[in-house]
Amino acid sequence: MSIPTSAFGGQPVRPMRSYWLLFVIEGLVLLVLGALAIVVPPIATLGITIFIGWLLLISGVVGLVMTFAARHAPGFWWSLVSGLLGVAAGLVLLAWPVSGALSLTLVLTAFFIVEGVASIMYALDHRRQLSGRWGWMLFSGIVDLVLAAIIIAGFPGTALWALGTLVGINMIFGGASLIGIGLHARGTT
Template sequence: MSFMLVDVDTVRNNRGWFVMLGLAFMVLGLLAILLPFVASLATTIVIGWLMLIAGLIEGYHALRARAWVGAGWELVSAAVHVVAGGLVVAFPLTGKLALTAILAAYFAAEGVLKILRASQHRRVQASGWLVFDGLLSLALGILILMRWPSAAVWAIGLLVGVQLLVGGASMLLIGLSTRSEARV
């Protein structure tokens, strides 16, 4: 995987996919925010599936935009989503401790990966949103660990929803920002 700057033309040529990824993440995030009022087990399973689906969508996006320099890191990010979501779905009854640890690791890894991708997108006007998104994910991971083991399922669902919502907004804004940028 390369750490070169992103080619704005490649992002511009795949703008629709960035917008669709952003919208998908935002919808999944809103769903996750609304789920804390459902039973614990259902919430845990649905959050796991939301994470898994988000990872599959992100993986498809990375494969679809292979020419994009950031595709490799996005594929790693997709794998993090799928593994974390799969673990949550496979082990919903292991209690708050395991779920909290899985989600804290997920947020921390996602935060680091998004900060790395943000440095690749320095030329894209909305790249600051990726920095914000990465820092927020990292902060959410730390917040979960600080409240561990007492973090309730509703709090975890809310945090996942916020992270997906902001992640979707960053992808949406990157996709939309290339529409108005002049070719360099």
């Protein structure tokens, strides 16, 4: 009988039961952070905007460094444009996070619209093929369109809470999932 090993280095894999408490702790942290994001969504929205600003700035700078290091490689000018765009977008979000939150909210709204339409079409395609459970996908698409309509109807005021609230909800569901996994792993042998 062989001992299970990790795909990333051949190290022996410990049973999930060994880590159950870590999953529960991480889940609890996510629950608390998610609840805070929902209770104070404007602060969470600004925090998310600033975080994305730093991500874009750092990725742009790294992209520029790599572009100039490989300046004789094909695609130099496209890589240069990409790096400059990352730096510029990051600086804009960091310099004007409130305006950045407005822009990110519009991007989120566009995503909900496209995702909603795609989900509805996907569901209808499955209905024609007589596959089961297509109604859940249809419902998901409708929810996406309703969220987009709510954000558009209240814009620009919704920019204060939309990002923070939605990230908070995501964190709560992620935290609850981790707690569930941890508690289940605790009971396994």
